[in-house]
Amino acid sequence: MSSILTITFNPAIDKSTLVPELIAEKKLNCSSPVYEAGGGGINVSRAIKRLGENTTAIYMAGGYTGRAFTRLLTREGFDLIPIKTKESTRENLVVKEISTQKQYRFGMPGPETSKREWQNCLAAMAGFKQANFMVVSGSLAPGIPTDIFAEVSRIANKNKAKLIVDTSGEALIQAAKAGVYLIKPNLRELGTLAGREVLTLEQVRIAAREVIKRFNCEVIVTSMGPKGAVLISKDLFITVLPPDVVVQSTVGAGDSMLAGIVHSLALNKSLTEAVQYGVACGTAATMNPGTELCHPADVAHLYALIRSSSSISAIHTK
Ligand SMILES: Nc1ncnc2c1ncn2[C@@H]1O[C@H](COP(=O)(O)OP(=O)(O)OP(=O)(O)O)[C@@H](O)[C@H]1O
Ligand SMILES: [Mg+2]
Known part of the structure; x- marks a missing residue:
């Protein structure tokens, strides 16, 4: 590992x-x-x-x-x-x-x-x-400039670590400019990078390829909530649909997904396996209430379903 x-x-x-x-003006007993x-x-x-x-x-x-x-x-x-x-x-x-x-x-x-x-x-x-x-995830606190990513990227390069970033807005733009191995935007965040609204799978494919050309990032995993995720690199285009589950709360799904991707990559798995495992982790997180993250047993079950069903994972090159 x-x-x-x-x-x-x-x-x-x-x-x-x-x-x-929740009632306005009234004292509420929590x-x-x-x-x-x-x-x-x-x-x-x-x-x-x-x-x-x-x-x-x-x-x-x-x-x-x-x-x-x-x-x-x-x-x-x-x-x-x-x-x-x-x-x-x-x-x-x-x-x-x-x-x-x-x-x-x-x-x-x-x-x-x-x-x-x-x-x-x-x-x-x-x-x-x-x-x-190196995984940088979440917002920047007030006072931290978005161009901090130039330095973060230099450090990752110097230490020979692959930089993975999950953030939004100007911070995401600066990270993509500075140089990252992988980013995990959702549809809105990919739209920020592309400079226009991105909704359909075809729009994701075009926007992500454009971002890879214009910015400095190798792999983009765009998460699409219940529609799973799309991994795009210079020569890969992989879509992964999640199996049907009973969704309790989607809070923390993105973080669990990113954890699955990095965990898989750290075990030397392929990008295809990493995005499939990421979707298994993200969707597993939605099966739990509140802020709860994914449970390993749910992840294993969903990952086996994704791996065994070619209909929910399509791999294309170029
Ligand atoms: N309603 C859902 N049903 C099934 N799976 C879901 C659902 N919502 C999210 N997921 C799973 O979680 C992954 C990440 O979700 P999403 O695209 O909502 O990320 P996000 O917007 O970054 O989330 P976050 O709010 O945690 O930052 C999806 O790719 C999918 O595998
Ligand atoms: Mg997110």
Whole structure:
């Protein structure tokens, strides 16, 4: 197994609670909150641990909530490199209304992060020389410039690690410009890179090929929610449809999918197997309620279905 390093520039404690009914102006009685450490790269590390492998997670953490965040993470059992920030780690709120079974997600912007702090993060990445895969996932905290990806890409090159990025907006554009091995946009994020709306499979194929030509990235895995995913490189075009499942919550599906892709690549599997395993992990995550990531037994079952059914996975070259 190759060594995987994940980087989370804007982690969060996800605080979940239940409320009978969301009513404005009224005091609402919530259930005891459940706390979870979250943020793109952290979720990828947690999902890979569930799949049976270790990773190392570099993440920013500060203040009382940052200490609580690290305490929550230590029970997960993977290696941690926290980078201290002066401002406190953010807390996001997830409220489920029992009467409608609807989930409301309140995301906070994250702490202002100083230049010295994000440079410390880059120094930790540069110092982790054993990584074969570097996975940067999630948003950038306020104060972190989007052109940080130029430096991230240089570090990955220097350390001979393959850089994998899952982010959105200007940060994604900058990452694709700087040089990445693989990106995992959803349809909206691929649209940001292509500069237009992308909806159909044919539009994905054209847009991803254009992005590969115009930007500096080798492989694009576009996730399409219930329609699975499409992997496109210079000479591969692979579509993977997920098997039918009972969907409980799609929260965290993208992170589980990315975990599956990286886990598979780190085991020297082909890109075809990696995207098939990624879809198995993403879809497995949707079978669980709330923010829960994929369960290994569900992943194994879905992966076997995907591998055995040629109708749900089509491979074309060029
Ligand atoms: N409704 C669904 N039914 C089956 N599988 C799903 C569904 N939604 C998501 N998935 C699985 O999860 C993968 C990633 O989902 P999606 O395209 O929604 O990612 P995302 O938009 O990046 O998600 P996130 O909100 O976690 O960032 C899909 O490729 C698919 O395998
Ligand atoms: Mg996503």
